[in-house]
Amino acid sequence: MSDKRLLHLSAAEMARGIRQGQWTSEALVEAHIGRITEINPLLNAVIFPMFEEARQLAKEADRKMKSGEAPGPLHGVPITVKESIEVAGTPSTWGLASRRGQRAQEDDPSVALLKDAGAIVLGKTNVMQLLMGSESVNPLYGRTCNPWRPGERSSGGSSGGEAAVIAAGGSPLGLGTDVGGSVRTPAHYCGIHALKPTPGRVPAKKPEGIAHVVPEAASMSSIGPMARHVEDLALAMQVISTAESLSRAPIRMNANGVKGLRIAFYTSDGMLAPSPAIQRAVRDAAGVLQRYGAEVREFALPDPEIALHSFYALLSAGGAEGIEKTVGTDEIAEQIAGIRRSFGMSAGKKRIGSLILRLLGQNLAGTHLIPYMGKKSAKELQRLISQREEYRQRFLRQLERQQIDALIGPPFPVPAIPHDLSLEMSFEGAYALLYNYLGLPAGVISTTAVRPEEEAGAAGVVGKDRMAQAAAKANVRSAGLPVGVQVAGRPWREDLVLTVMECLERESSAAQDYPVGKPVRRLPAGYTIDE
Numbered sequence: 001m002s003d004k005r006l007l008h009l010s011a012a013e014m015a016r017g018i019r020q021g022q023w024t025s026e027a028l029v030e031a032h033i034g035r036i037t038e039i040n041p042l043l044n045a046v047i048f049p050m051f052e053e054a055r056q057l058a059k060e061a062d063r064k065m066k067s068g069e070a071p072g073p074l075h076g077v078p079i080t081v082k083e084s085i086e087v088a089g090t091p092s093t094w095g096l097a098s099r100r101g102q103r104a105q106e107d108d109p110s111v112a113l114l115k116d117a118g119a120i121v122l123g124k125t126n127v128m129q130l131l132m133g134s135e136s137v138n139p140l141y142g143r144t145c146n147p148w149r150p151g152e153r154s155s156g157g158s159s160g161g162e163a164a165v166i167a168a169g170g171s172p173l174g175l176g177t178d179v180g181g182s183v184r185t186p187a188h189y190c191g192i193h194a195l196k197p198t199p200g201r202v203p204a205k206k207p208e209g210i211a212h213v214v215p216e217a218a219s220m221s222s223i224g225p226m227a228r229h230v231e232d233l234a235l236a237m238q239v240i241s242t243a244e245s246l247s248r249a250p251i252r253m254n255a256n257g258v259k260g261l262r263i264a265f266y267t268s269d270g271m272l273a274p275s276p277a278i279q280r281a282v283r284d285a286a287g288v289l290q291r292y293g294a295e296v297r298e299f300a301l302p303d304p305e306i307a308l309h310s311f312y313a314l315l316s317a318g319g320a321e322g323i324e325k326t327v328g329t330d331e332i333a334e335q336i337a338g339i340r341r342s343f344g345m346s347a348g349k350k351r352i353g354s355l356i357l358r359l360l361g362q363n364l365a366g367t368h369l370i371p372y373m374g375k376k377s378a379k380e381l382q383r384l385i386s387q388r389e390e391y392r393q394r395f396l397r398q399l400e401r402q403q404i405d406a407l408i409g410p411p412f413p414v415p416a417i418p419h420d421l422s423l424e425m426s427f428e429g430a431y432a433l434l435y436n437y438l439g440l441p442a443g444v445i446s447t448t449a450v451r452p453e454e455e456a457g458a459a460g461v462v463g464k465d466r467m468a469q470a471a472a473k474a475n476v477r478s479a480g481l482p483v484g485v486q487v488a489g490r491p492w493r494e495d496l497v498l499t500v501m502e503c504l505e506r507e508s509s510a511a512q513d514y515p516v517g518k519p520v521r522r523l524p525a526g527y528t529i530d531e
Contacts, residue, residue: 003031008517010229011077011172011236015118018065018076025065025076025120029058032078032122036170042150045165047083047141048090048124054078057120073239075118080171082162083124083141084131085223086205087111094210095129095138096330109203110175110223110240117239122171125161129333130212130326131177134185134412135422136160139331146190146416147519148481153416156186162226163190167519173232175240177204179213179221180311181412181432184444184486187226189416191482191515193501194226195233195443196435198491201245202237212322216381217314220436228516230445230502237494249492254499259293261405263500269304271368272429272468274410275475277450277483285408285447285485288507289500299407302398304430305368306391307437311430312372313384319375320344335422342373342426350374361464364427392438399490406493406500411444411486414474425470435488442488445501446515447508455479482515 006028009017017023033051040046061076086092086104093099107115115121129138135154136144144161146153147168155164159176163186166174176183178196187194202223213221225236237251254261265286267279290296318325323340332340345353350370357366376384399407413429435442455478462468485504489497508514 003027003034006031007035007169009172011074011079011227011232012229014077014172015074019071025058025061026055028076029054029078029120029122032170035168036122036165039147039168039170043145043147043155043164043168044142045125045144045155045161045168045170046080046123047126047161050090050121050123054120054122061118061120072116072118073235074114077119077173078122078171079114079119080122080125080162080165080174081111082159082174082176083127084177084207085111085175087121087124090124092207093140094131095127095140095333096327097140098328098330099209100140108205108223113240114175114236125159125165125174127159127161128157129336130323131158131179131182132339133157133335133422134181134417134428135335135419136186137335138333143419148191148416152418153481154189154419154421156189156416158182159226160186160189163187163192163194166190166226166228167192169517173225173227173236175223176226177221177223178436179217180315180436181428183224183226184411184432184442187444187446188411188482188484191446191519192226192228193230193233193443193445193505193516194224195237195494195497196224196441197222197237197241197494198441199439201242201441201492201494202240203242209326211325212318214314214317214322214381216385217317220314220439230498230505233443233501234498237498245492249495251495251498253502254496257292258289258500258503261294261496261500262403263289263294263296263406263408264299264402264404265296265408266299266301267410269301269430271305271308272364272413272427272471274413275415275478276454277415277448277478278410278413280454281448281483281485282409285504288504289408292503299402299404301430302395304434306387307434308368308430309372310384310387310391311433311437312369313376314388316343316373317376317381317384318343321375338423338426342370343375345370345374347374362466364465364467369427388437395438396490405489406496407488408500409486411484414471415450415478415481415483417474421470421474425467425474427467431486440488440491441494441497442486443497443501444484444486445504446482446484447504448483448511449513449515450478450481450483451513452479
């Protein structure tokens, strides 16, 4: 099989082929190193290559196969890892130059589990500085571009480098982190799949020297897999989940698929309506699931503004001081400078600023953002934690009353945004972050692409609100960009989330506008994203 054909395989297929002698780990690793070398000058996705180490590990993996040693489930398979996740011998800078010389002494537990399963790390991928934002740009490593439109569109954040390299065929499988959509938003932007597990499902090492995320907000974060195939998400979860969680809640795809499952859907959070293509993708997904035997109904999110307000309050609880302590004297991205200003607002400035914004018609920022930003006292944090648990129980009771096994909805309000649009569009609605706040597993599956008539339909009247106007900018010239659907489940039911995603993948993959593995072909001479 040619090197180019090897790039189209799933990680699971790669592992099976190695065990069956169809190809070697060395061939797979070399094919992916070649691909990264080809695309990285354009995308800037892999910012810390580990190619020579990967080559040696591939030779060793092939030697073990010849000697008859029992292979792990990912034996000899190349993978990539988000820069912020520790890999022994590499820096985890979070986009801060001062951390460049600090090398991890050991692997993060999730990485160690992947290595124990036989996976080979090709390199580490770019992030949004401090992991805060829907793009991936920082002064140390620069900007990661979207493989569909590198010169124009963002790869998403904060795991944008991981999404970009996987979408472009440089890696079949990777690890990212997600505290508010950081694996799911890039998956939606770049046209791949990703899963945010239930917090505690995947072990993680507490990062050192990071003070801008208070423990109460860090508890909403999870390490999760990213891939082009749902079977790879399931395989990765079986590998990186704790033994205790697998004993409590095994990750096995439902033998009957979605037949008999009760699935609910929604197309808007009622604050910032998604673009037409995203709403259509959700409705189409609901129809697919119904045809495959699921019982499908509409769902009304219970007061999602509560989750959104409390999420922002928790995330900003360290205030500007937390950001300054993490950053020190390092240069910061323009996006982070804006976040630091909003986190540092006094109570008086928030009240006045919020009032002025609402009077000027800037309701999204004035109502849903500014009032909740800034440093919190211990008492305020305790109140927020209590409020979170109350809302979580209320949400779960509603799922129970309606006997809902899974939810589907938008992953983000718009397709991949133009570079630096996040400076204007800092409000993203209660889509991805809702499930971090609730502590529920949630995945994004790319199913379709924006159609020309949907691009035109998204250019209607959006009013005076600048956040809504910024969102409308993302829809301009968006035809052809990938679109994802978000799937969420009850705590520890990653198995049902993956089962729903697998059904949608099976149906969508035959469609002409299925985006996975098909980034745009109009690239500079010498670059071909698909073959």
